[in-house]
Amino acid sequence: MSDSLLGLDEPPQPRQEAYRVLARKYRPQTFSELIGQDAMVQTLGNAIKRDRLAHAFLLTGVRGVGKTSTARLIAKALNCIGPDGQGGPTIDPCGVCEPCRAIAEGRHIDVIEMDAASHTGIDDIREIIEASRYSAVSARYKIYIIDEVHMLSKAAFNGLLKTLEEPPAHVKFLFATTEVNKVPVTVLSRCQRFDLRRIPAEMLAGHFARVSAAEGVEAEPEALASIARAAEGSARDGLSILDQAIAHAGLEGGGVRAEAVRQMLGLSDRGAIRSLFGLLLAGDALGALAALRGQYDLGVDPQAVLRTLLETVHGVTLAKLGSDATSGQSAEEMKALEDWAAGLSFPALHRLWQLLLRGHDEVAKAALPIEACEMALLRVIHASQLPDPGELARQLANGSVSVSAAAAPASTPAEPATPASMAELVTHLETNKRFQLAQQVRDYLRPVRFDGSEFEFGAARELPHDFIKELGAALRESTGVNWRLKCVEEAGALTLREQQAASEAAERDAVLASPVVAAAIEAFPDAELIGWTNSRSNQA
Structure with missing residues (x-):
């Protein structure tokens, strides 16, 4: 059999690059791409310009706001040598020099990353202490990035203290944690701390719009706003949801639609929630329960219904204060909020908030969530039909209504x-x-x-x-x-x-x-x- 039949004379086929999820593909490579953390970037920039760099940094915040990405960016900023090889530390690393590229690819010998969740003991820290005595091989600084540092054992923290307080001049420590309250105060006092903020929903929605455009995917603004709200301030969580939404859209070219996102996440339709809210205000118990059951039959979690009702009350309150509309609100939603704001007093809104919040907590702990949700909505309806306690107290005080009249029913129908x-x-x-x-x-x-x-x-x-x-x-x-x-x-x-x-x-x-x-x-x-x-x- 000839070699040509075996395919030996054919050129080798290029290996298809493995798909990278959006959360990895769009990890920020420069400080300008790091969204929502402007105060921290400005502080770091000023410290670099004035050559007032701390020897240890502690980055805190909820999941997915960019703690590890920030640590890598700081490592690049401190070790960048510029395209010509003559540069110094800068808040705008070039991204093309060998240190920048090696750090971005995770292969720089002088930038050591350690996951404290799987390296918790004193032996792991002893290795860092011993290695920190030696100068960097090729970089300006030897940098240790320890993720989830709160997972270190007590002995490991104690072993790190002396080196952390008086490290060699060529060593920088970068710690990241989601639970800063578990880090000993003796460690906190030796670090420069940066609290990374939750990223606002409107900023996340704009970021997701840019990512969707870069991926060549059409996405409805309302869909991106829903994803941003579901992400709860986390860019990584939001990009993971967007990745799922793009896959959910399939290959038909339909794009990412708001209705599909709601079904995918089990979110309640905001239009349906507005209808339910109107039924609550109107005191229509049967209509409200039917609307709730309709959402439940579609697979919407009862707790999610109450959460969206709480968001509606909050939106009405902001509209009554004259606040600007939040990102992703439709014209219909803004009109509804303004109409309700005109007809509801602040005491009534506060009362609605308290009743729904209590219902939300009850449903979270209830053995029968949908029944608990129904009871919570009925409580709201009954409360809406009661006189305002403050107004009733004032009427009793000035004598415009008697106690018996306030307490007795309006009439007693004959049986x-x-x-x-x-x-x-x-x-x-x-x-x-x-x-x-x-x-x-x-x-x-x-x-x-x-x-x-x-x-x-x-x-x-x-x-x-x-x-x-x-x-x-x-x-x-x-x-x-x-x-x-x-x-x-x-x-x-x-x-x-x-x-x-x-x-x-x-x-x-x-x-x-x-x-x-x-x-x-x-x-x-x-x-x-x-x-x-x-x-x-x-x-x-």
């Missing part, structure tokens, strides 16, 4: 011959001295349909086996009508007991969220609100 709702059914049973049945209806039944003498319901817990038979007989005796009672599998609305609990909690939260009570509790942190409902009833 119909045939109950028309589950609440009337409970009252009817109690009037006819069927107290056990009344308690079971109030505590266990979740109404699905109540139409005349036809009553369909779900059960919050297992009912006695003869419950329906006994209830039907009692109603037939007291109303003279044969009732059609049916227990169904549907969840139904809340039981009367659950509704009462939500209403009482909403009333209490409304009082706690009022400016007067909030100020009192802030002044007296150990104070508690005791017996609000009982005290009202006693006064009435």
